[in-house]
Amino acid sequence: NKVLVLNGPNLNLLGQREPAVYGAATLADVERLCAQVCEQHGLALDFRQSNHEGVLIDALHEAGAAQARGELLGVVFNAGAYTHTSVALHDAIKGAAVRVIELHISNVHAREPFRHHSWLSPVAAGVILGFGIRGYGLAIAALAGEQVEQV
Numbered sequence: 001n002k003v004l005v006l007n008g009p010n011l012n013l014l015g016q017r018e019p020a021v022y023g024a025a026t027l028a029d030v031e032r033l034c035a036q037v038c039e040q041h042g043l044a045l046d047f048r049q050s051n052h053e054g055v056l057i058d059a060l061h062e063a064g065a066a067q068a069r070g071e072l073l074g075v076v077f078n079a080g081a082y083t084h085t086s087v088a089l090h091d092a093i094k095g096a097a098v099r100v101i102e103l104h105i106s107n108v109h110a111r112e113p114f115r116h117h118s119w120l121s122p123v124a125a126g127v128i129l130g131f132g133i134r135g136y137g138l139a140i141a142a143l144a145g146e147q148v149e150q151v
């Protein structure tokens with residue numbers, strides 16, 4: 001069984017981007033962390049990043065189909081700033097009926113008011129935020145836990 005970890009705009013800049021907010025780890029470090037946690041849970045990892053909204057939408061549609069075939073547990077999705085702007089991502093998650101855990105490295109509720117609203121939260125299975133990149137591991141463990149409960 002597989003997990004898709006999907007990263008949106010500007011997350012390719014992790015490590016150099018506002019390190020006081022997002023930390024020193026790079027996206028490659030995040031991928032390593034995700035690979036380790038997936039291995040611990042016996043899951044395969046599909047790890048992606050795109051700065052393009054349409055590419056993220058296509059990935060969610062693909063993930064919904066894979067989930068329906070029983071090949072994918074769900075998606076850990078850090079949509080970056082599209083979280084706060086994208087009705088299209090909201091509709092994609094809903095339309096593809098894909099299990100998504102919304103993830104943010106920072107505690108968006110302790111930041112600017114424009115980060116307080118999420119278009120994804122109403123269609124997410126759960127939300128993990130404010131734990132730094134460790135949140136990715138927590139989100140994968142949450143999906144893996146769901147898998148155990150379903151057995």
Ligand code: DQA
Nearest residue numbers: 078080081104105106108115
């Ligand atoms: C983020 C929070 C968003 O508000 C921001 O636009 C990002 C990263 C996070 O991981 O904390 O790009 O999703």
